[in-house]
Amino acid sequence: MSTAKYPDLSLADEVFDFHALLSPEEKEWAMKARDFAQTQIRPVIEDDFDKKYFRKELIPLIAQQGFLGMHIKGYGCAGASAVSYGLVCLEMEAVDSGWRTFVSVQGSLAMSAISKYGTEEQKNYWLPQMAKGEKLGCFGLTEPHGGSDPANMKTTAVLEGDTWVLNGAKRWIGLATVADLCIVWAMTDEGVRGFIVPTDTPGFVATAIDGKLAMRASIQCDIELTDVRLPADAILPGAQGLSGPFGCLNEARYGIIWGAMGAARACLDAAISRSKEREVFGKAIGSFQITQAKLADMTLEYEKGVLLALHIGRQKDAGTLNLAQISVGKLNSVREALKIAREARTILGGDGITGEFPVMRHMANLEAVRTYEGTDEIHQLVIGRALTGLNAFS
Known part of the structure; x- marks a missing residue:
């Protein structure tokens, strides 16, 4: 290469x-x-x-x-x-x-x-x-019937004496087939609770999802939980209600704010390099005004996205972060990264759809990133609720 x-x-x-x-x-x-x-x-x-x-x-x-x-x-x-x-x-x-x-x-x-x-x-x-990477974990929240409504969780955990019995299903769970433990969120008589489930527990079955056109170099899985029996101390005592999983999701969403800008940077770099190498009409395409305008616009959105990520990170480190800002960052970063990837592909011409360049791979992956940890629509509603004080989720 x-x-x-x-x-x-x-x-x-x-x-x-x-x-x-x-x-x-x-x-x-x-x-x-x-x-x-x-x-x-x-x-x-x-x-x-x-x-x-x-x-x-x-x-x-x-x-x-x-x-x-x-x-x-x-x-x-x-x-x-x-x-x-x-x-x-x-x-x-x-x-x-x-x-x-x-x-x-x-x-x-x-x-x-x-x-x-x-x-x-x-x-x-x-x-x-x-x-140390000696034990791998996964996070079982999303369910097959719909990932954007965890309050409608169908996975259950019932306490029988001093044993928890879990039944249900999860979908799009990263790493589940290679993980040693799964943090499973289930509905109990007290609301949503979290459990540490060793993946070798009888009744826990993880199956890798095949046929993916994105995230092909990673693992996402279906999980089936059938009479999974756990000791009473498998519960995470500090988490009760949806604030438990949401507290973790916000950590992951924060990483996406930065990560998507990394994908954008890779696409932008590929476009800049190619614009100086590829020649049409006797000169490098980077010397044409329209190509430079494309590169300038992509750079503008990349810089804005990284500066927003830095601002949110500084707030997080200071303990002053308004959680609606995580939705602002996730929505902006992934949306703009996809726009950058698509524009970069135009500069690469036909070669841009090949594995010679990373752009189509990033574009496909970003389509998945756009969906997980909250779709655009979910984050728009989080921001709208913060602005108006009115809940539009239901």
């Missing part, structure tokens, strides 16, 4: 000079993530995407970088800032959304659920192993 097509240093960021806004520690996390993603994932990702292969052997190496649960303090986790975590998400998704999704599912969803709502015994047992 030509380094001109996949520059080690972002061409867009050379103009942006974004790193001037970061602290030395934040820069260090960003550069560590960029180096890892570019050297370990980029050379193999097109082939993995084509073959629908999740390169599980990279997980110990990712863990060695400190990326798993890196925003959690203690328990073998790095305790890094929200901005640092966001920068890692950006760099991972710059090579493929599937790998940012892995970091999010393990750290922002499964590990965050235990960190936020678990007992000290649960935290001490699971989190150090998960930070």
